Amino acid sequence: MSGTFVQEFEALSTAATTESPDWLEPVRRSAMERFARTGFPPARDEEWRFTPIAPIAQGSWRPAGSTPAEVSRAELAPFMFGHAEWATMVFVNGAYSEGLSAIGELPAGVRIGSLSEALRADGALLERHLTRHAPIEGSPFTALNTAFLREGGLVYVPAGVDLARPVHLVFVTTADAGGTVTHPRNLLVFERGARASIIESYVTLAPGQTYWTNPVTEVAVGAGSWVEHTRIQRESERAYHIGLTQVDQQRDSHYRAFSLAMGGALARHNLHVRLNDENIETLMYGLYLTRGEQLVDNHTAIYHDQPNCRSWEVYKGVLDGRSRGVFNGKVFVKPEAQKTDAKQTNRNVLLGDHARVDTKPQLEIFADDVKCTHGATVGKLDEVALFYARSRGLPAAAAERLLLYAFAAEVVDEVALAPVKIELDRLILERLGGF
């Protein structure tokens, strides 16, 4: 199976070397070699124990075309919850669509655009960051993404710039995506004291299609910067999605992530954050809403490498039908990372009798003067709370939806950017059936 990828790799590299900076080709090649050596993670791999990737590994996936399929603005409208002035990059089946994107005027030094364009024009900037944060050794999926690294979004905010307008990266699939794989590669760089809100959406116009999205997003959060990063995964419920967000934070920075996962037959998001210096704050919120036979997996890892940092993590799940949730939260605290304050919570509500969650905190703490806690719950909605709402006149189904909404709202309320919060609210209400 990796043989197919190698052939495609060779075909691509002879065709496209002129469009890439010199340093990148060996990086891609070593990533390809690594994947050819390792293949997909075997079933016994502890990291993938609850997430059967056989349908991906055994599937045959062709590369999506390099020209974007025809999509109208009207078709995209439901996914464009932001204001018109937001900078928006649209990728259709992995290819950048200049026509659907709207970047607008940018402050001096800010770069927002497609990675393919940046590979031609900004090779030096990319060299400092691209592939430097997400190591190919991290996972075969990252290696594969790196081998096929061609397109994605680039956001660069120079020192001291407050990017008042949020940036929305939209990856949309169409009916043409059936049977294809894309490897979106995003690079988000925030220099010292920058401030920005980024939204990354994976959506579909073909809810019945089977395809595979294999994105990697690298995020460099410079000293003293403030970054809000929202990820919305609404792929087809027959699609596969294996994504990595790899974050490096520097001194005095604040990074807050919110991850909503609703789509995918099998969808995994790895969120890895490394705290490279002191006085860093990291907030990680997540919500997954699953139904039918879906499996949604969130693997998070936070690396407390330095002292006096705080990380706060809350992931919540609502699981209906026969769906499955997987949560794994790793917290590594190095010996020198004294005064670390890390809290992790994973709470799940099972609606279906056949829904199931595998939740596993994994704390490895080598410093002694730290405050690290974790907690996980899996249960049904509180019966007394349901009775309370019903005793006020709300029918049982409405009372249930209200309490589920309340359960989700606890994390959604942490989203700082109001239009995003409103959109998340809307999506959750829509999924719950309104009330």
Added chain:
Amino acid sequence: MLEIRNLHATAGDKEILRGIDLTVNTGEVHAVMGPNGSGKSTLAQVLAGHPAYVVTEGSVFYEGQDLLDLEPEERAQAGLFLAFQYPVEIPGVSNAYFLRAAYNEIRKARGLEEVDSMDFLDLLEEKLKVVEWGPEIMSRAVNSGFSGGEKKRNEILQMAVLQPRLAILDETDSGLDIDALRIVAAGVNTLRRPDNATIVVTHYQRLLNYIVPDYVHVLSAGRIVRSGGKELALELEARGYEWLEEGVEAAS
């Protein structure tokens, strides 16, 4: 309005109500008193339809309908209201949203038009006066982080908005300081009308100084062991419950 006949109820395998008979007519205020564990809160919760209790015997008729046949929401839509002893916190849902949802569900069930949020705010303004509150409370999440007193006041506010025909107050006085008690009691009194009725469940006589009952019933071991006028509450205050509990022993 309410006819309870030989009501038995269990929680798990424990029988808590062991034959309650009680009749409440419109315009009346009944106090149900009794020591801890006598079943008085269970009675309140059974009437509202709490799923933790199973009625094993007896009947309850409310305005001619078999109350025990109705779901909790149908009881609320029919005009029954239970002020909870321990109101539930619902983080993430504003007090205003929750109350309007409840108000509209009850209107819908009665074939009335739902009100929009603007009209509802006008209505609220009026009702907030009942509990001496400003509008700020409405944007807070339901009971979330409320003090004990605030939670009880919020129950009375809900009652003011939903305008029940039969209100049951389950130990609404417990944990209240004297100011909160005065506000809560004044709220209840404001809402008294000749065409509704109130059942006040309480351990102490104190609340009955403010909400004067027409009848007082004393529960012991799941039965009403004595009924009387408001002076019975004063007698209980002076003598405690023991003399009545001994009476039960002697009778059985």
